[in-house]
Each structure stands twice: as structure tokens, then as C-alpha cells.
Amino acid sequence: MGVLYNTGKLQPSEVVQTIADRIFETLAKRFPVCSASDEFHYFPQVQAQKHSWSAWDDFSQEAIEDIAGELSIWEEDLSRLAKKHPDKDTLIDISMLIRVARTLRKELTEVRFQQTQPTFYLTIASIGLTEALDHNAVAWEDRVKGLPSFLDQARNNLNHIPSLFRDLGIEMVIDTRSWLSSIQNNRPGLGPVFKALDRFEDHLRQASTCDNFLISSEILERIIYGHIGCCMGIEDVQEELDQEIREMVKIMNEEARRLDHNSSWGEAIESIPLPPLPEDGLIALYRHAVLGLGKHCLEQGLVTHDIYSSCPVSVEPIPSYLSAVRSAAAYSMSPGHPPHGGTFFIVDLNLEKVQQKTLHRDCHMVAAHETYPGHHLLDASRWNLNRAIRRPLEFPLFYEGWACFAEELMIHTGYFRGPAERLLLARRNFLRAIRGKVDIGIQTGKMDLQAAASYLVRAGISKDRALSIVRRYALKPGYQSCYTIGLRRFRELYKRFGGDNPRDFALKVLPQGEIGFDNLEDVLMSEPDTAHHV
Numbered sequence: 001m002g003v004l005y006n007t008g009k010l011q012p013s014e015v016v017q018t019i020a021d022r023i024f025e026t027l028a029k030r031f032p033v034c035s036a037s038d039e040f041h042y043f044p045q046v047q048a049q050k051h052s053w054s055a056w057d058d059f060s061q062e063a064i065e066d067i068a069g070e071l072s073i074w075e076e077d078l079s080r081l082a083k084k085h086p087d088k089d090t091l092i093d094i095s096m097l098i099r100v101a102r103t104l105r106k107e108l109t110e111v112r113f114q115q116t117q118p119t120f121y122l123t124i125a126s127i128g129l130t131e132a133l134d135h136n137a138v139a140w141e142d143r144v145k146g147l148p149s150f151l152d153q154a155r156n157n158l159n160h161i162p163s164l165f166r167d168l169g170i171e172m173v174i175d176t177r178s179w180l181s182s183i184q185n186n187r188p189g190l191g192p193v194f195k196a197l198d199r200f201e202d203h204l205r206q207a208s209t210c211d212n213f214l215i216s217s218e219i220l221e222r223i224i225y226g227h228i229g230c231c232m233g234i235e236d237v238q239e240e241l242d243q244e245i246r247e248m249v250k251i252m253n254e255e256a257r258r259l260d261h262n263s264s265w266g267e268a269i270e271s272i273p274l275p276p277l278p279e280d281g282l283i284a285l286y287r288h289a290v291l292g293l294g295k296h297c298l299e300q301g302l303v304t305h306d307i308y309s310s311c312p313v314s315v316e317p318i319p320s321y322l323s324a325v326r327s328a329a330a331y332s333m334s335p336g337h338p339p340h341g342g343t344f345f346i347v348d349l350n351l352e353k354v355q356q357k358t359l360h361r362d363c364h365m366v367a368a369h370e371t372y373p374g375h376h377l378l379d380a381s382r383w384n385l386n387r388a389i390r391r392p393l394e395f396p397l398f399y400e401g402w403a404c405f406a407e408e409l410m411i412h413t414g415y416f417r418g419p420a421e422r423l424l425l426a427r428r429n430f431l432r433a434i435r436g437k438v439d440i441g442i443q444t445g446k447m448d449l450q451a452a453a454s455y456l457v458r459a460g461i462s463k464d465r466a467l468s469i470v471r472r473y474a475l476k477p478g479y480q481s482c483y484t485i486g487l488r489r490f491r492e493l494y495k496r497f498g499g500d501n502p503r504d505f506a507l508k509v510l511p512q513g514e515i516g517f518d519n520l521e522d523v524l525m526s527e528p529d530t531a532h533h534v
Contacts, residue, residue, distance in 0.1 A: 012086035018475040033128040039254015044392040045335035053142035055084040059114040071105040085268030090460045118169025121154035144189040148196035162213030173201045176179045224478040229397035238315035248430035250450040255423035279343040287315045288366040297372040311339045311380040318345040331375040339383035374406035381510035412502045432483040434459045439480035497524040
């Protein structure tokens with residue numbers, strides 16, 4: 001029996017809140033950087049009540065065993081509490097907390113990424129420093145002092161690693177060192193950090209390595225079914241990916257014929273004029289796109305005036321130190337209630353011409369995915385929830401699924417219209433399904449990296465970029481499937497409950513938080529105004 005059951009006459013919802021507070025505070029103290037960032041999607045986004053800038057995340061074996069035991073107890077406590085028949089909203093809270101606790105426990109003890117991925121530690125180091133850099137001089141000094149010990153602990157954990165992960169780690173060391181060199185004149189105390197990075201790189205170059213980076217088929221199945229949240233086996237996921245590919249190819253062919261009877265869809269896309277590029281380049285183009293999308297969503301009632309004015313989104317270049325693990329476009333919002341804003345990161349330099357042209361042509365759809373009504377609106381809505389338990393909880397299938405569906409919402413609201421926009425959107429959905437196929441193909445051993453890259457090249461991605469992409473996919477098994485599967489879940493729910501009314505659908509979905517598709521279906525089946533009381 002868990003220790004939290006001595007709660008007197010508290011209502012089930014109050015007991016759940018007590019357990020949630022204990023989980024969040026414990027994780028925030030044990031993993032202060034991972035928990036404070038939205039980069040690490042298996043962690044809730046929480047900060048300790050008494051934040052210590054000198055503390056870094058503890059991934060020692062002793063600490064992992066300790067937190068795994070605590071997470072297991074909390075899972076048992078919550079499962080017992082669910083049997084006491086609390087109200088529906090409390091049951092949803094319980095299910096979300098159990099999923100967070102179980103997923104993190106299994107990731108730490110079964111997947112054990114902390115023992116195989118140098119980039120994991122370097123990402124923590126870079127994000128932890130950036131967090132302090134944006135705060136004040138005292139925070140920076142305290143965080144810098146603790147970083148060498150964190151990197152030395154990382155070396156102890158990385159004893160026998162896949163050569164692919166070793167190579168990615170060395171590449172990221174170089175990026176991280178370059179970034180720190182660019183700021184060291186204005187930020188003191190980095191000497192010991194550079195030495196720790198040197199030790200870390202030396203360790204990687206001398207570490208025992210293996211060729212195989214694949215996890216077991218059983219663990220992969222659990223990741224896709226539960227951790228990602230597909231609630232399907234690998235074969236069923238692959239069939240959905242194949243179905244999406246077939247549907248999108250059909251749409252692309254139809255829209256290409258509308259544009260030019262004699263063109264293939266690939267040729268038709270190349271014939272679509274590019275938006276005018278401002279003198280300041282892609283960053284300025286995307287800032288203009290975000291502004292237009294935000295105003296449209298405001299007019300359509302997808303975002304309230306309060307959220308729009310109090311939680312702005314900025315467009316910035318992706319920091320160089322994250323180039324090894326981030327794609328060409330990404331979004332981030334720091335945890336906090338109420339939210340104060342988010343950042344849309346875009347690569348503006350050092351892109352090959354083909355990729356830059358794609359970002360140029362797709363700019364409004366990429367911006368819709370990352371900002372309004374995609375990630376930014378979802379995050380801003382989540383951090384504004386009345387139910388505090390749900391604010392820090394984010395799940396990949398829901399998160400990426402909503403952002404993909406957000407692009408389609410812009411067709412339903414009339415922002416995107418005509419065959420060119422429908423063709424571009426179908427191609428984006430086509431490529432997401434292709435990436436999901438590649439991800440699963442790599443992780444099941446049916447594709448080596450060269451074969452996976454060739455599969456992407458046949459879909460229209462350049463060879464160099466394809467090779468870079470598949471190497472990164474290996475770090476997050478199954479993650480690429482969540483875009484297509486999440487999109488198809490939202491499509492299905494909109495078809496059943498949307499009534500071709502984007503505003504009403506968004507106002508039912510967004511005030512719930514990322515409650516999962518089974519819970520969301522139950523909410524949408526209930527009376528229409530239920531969602532607004534959460």
C-alpha cells in the first residue's frame with residue numbers, strides 16, 4: 001500500500017492532486033533540466049518549488065533505481081484510487097498520471113537511453129545552460145559550476161554504446177563547443193566546461209562500441225503501443241501508414257491534374273510559385289506567416305483574445321548547439337501558468353537549396369503546424385487550463401497529431417484553398433507517413449540506414465538530407481509514427497463530432513489538455529458544453 005493513503009476525508013480528486021504534486025515535485029528535483037524543458041517528451045514539464053540552479057539531472061544507476069521504485073508505488077496508488085469510482089474528470093487525471101509514471105519508469109529501466117545516447121546528455125547540457133543564460137548572472141554561475149560533474153557522470157554511464165550514437169555524440173560535442181566559444185567572452189566560468197567537454201569527447205572516441213543500435217522487438221512494441229500512445233501493434237501501425245500513403249497519392253494526383261493535365265504531382269509542386277522572400281530571408285517570411293495565421297485564427301474564434309494577447313509567439317533561428325537533434329523547424333514553450341509565450345525555431349542558414357526551397361514554399365503550412373492553430377495554440381491552451389494536473393502533461397501522439405490536423409483545419413476555415421494548397425498539404429502528409437514507415441523499418445531491422453535513406457530519396461528528399469534524417473530517427477524509436485497516427489485520430493474525431501465546424505471542435509478539444517484519444521472520444525460524445533467546464 002502506498003504511503004499517500006492516509007489522507008483522512010479527502011475527496012478522490014484531492015488525493016489525486018496530492019499524488020500529482022508529489023510526483024511533479026520529485027521529478028523536478030531529480031531531473032531539473034529535463035522537467036523544465038519540453039524537449040524531453042517522456043517527462044512532465046514541471047519546476048521545483050525551490051529551484052536550485054546548481055542542480056543537474058541525476059542519471060546514476062542508484063538514482064534510477066530509486067526513482068523507478070517511487071514511480072511504481074505511485075502507479076499502484078493511482079490504480080487503487082481509480083477503483084473507488086471517482087468522477088469522470090478525476091478518472092481522466094488518474095489515467096494521465098499513470099501513463100506518465102509508467103512510461104518514464106519503463107524508459108529509464110527498459111529502454112535505458114541514458115546508457116546509450118551521448119546526445120541525450122549534450123542536449124540536457126545545452127538546454128540547461130540556455131535556461132540559465134536567459135535568467136541572470138547568478139543562475140549562470142551556479143549552473144556552469146555544476147556542469148563538469150554532470151558530464152563526468154555521463155561518461156560513467158556511457159560504457160558500451162552503438163557506434164552510430166557515438167558518432168552523433170561527437171558531432172554534437174563539436175556543435176556545443178562552437179556555441180560556447182561564441183559566447184565565452186560575455187559569459188564567465190566556461191573554462192572547466194570546455195575541459196569537461198574535451199574529456200567527454202575523448203571518452204566517446206575511446207569507448208567500447210557495437211554496430212547494433214536496435215532495441216528488442218518487445219520493447220519497440222511497448223513504445224509504439226503505450227509510450228507513443230498508438231494503442232496498436234506494429235503491423236497495424238504500418239497498415240495505417242500505408243493507407244495514408246495511398247490516400248495522399250490519390251489526392252496529389254487529382255490536384256496535380258487540376259493544376260496541369262499533363263504534369264505529375266512532383267512536377268506540379270515545382271510549378272507552384274514561391275511566396276516573395278523578404279530581404280531578411282526565411283525568418284522574416286515566417287514572422288509574416290505567423291502574424292497572418294494568428295489573426296485568422298482570432299477572427300475564426302480558434303484562439304481567444306486573452307490567449308492571443310498574453311501568450312505571443314516569436315520566430316527565431318534554431319541555436320547551433322541543437323542542430324544535431326532538431327529538425328529544420330521546431331517549437332518550444334517554457335512551463336508555467338499562465339503561459340507567457342512560445343518560440344518557433346526555424347533554420348535560416350546553411351540549408352541545402354532543396355530544403356530551403358521546401359521551407360520557402362510550405363512556409364504557411366509549416367507555420368500553421370508550429371504556431372496557430374498548431375503547437376503554440378495547443379500549448380498555450382494547456383498551460384491555461386483550470387485543472388492544474390493536466391497543464392504539465394504532454395503526449396507525443398496527441399501533440400504531433402494536433403499540429404498535423406491544425407494544417408487541415410486551415411482548409412476547413414478557408415485559409416488554405418485551391419488545388420495548389422491541397423497538393424502541398426497532401427504531400428506533407430505523404431512524407432510524414434513515409435517517415436513513419438522508415439522509422440519502423442529501421443527499428444525492426446527491415447531497413448538499414450542506407451536502405452532507409454534510399455526510401456526517402458524515392459519520396460523526393462535529397463540524398464544528403466535523407467542520410468542525416470535516418471541517423472537521427474534512430475535516437476527516438478517509433479516517434480515518427482505519431483504524426484500520421486495522431487493526425488488520422490483527429491481526422492476521425494472531427495468527421496464524427498466536428499460537424500464541419502472548426503471553431504466548435506477546437507473549443508471542445510483544447511480546453512481538455514492532452515487527455516488521449518480514448519478519453520477525448522468520451523468527452524466529445526457527452527453533451528456539447530461539457531468541455532468548457534474543465
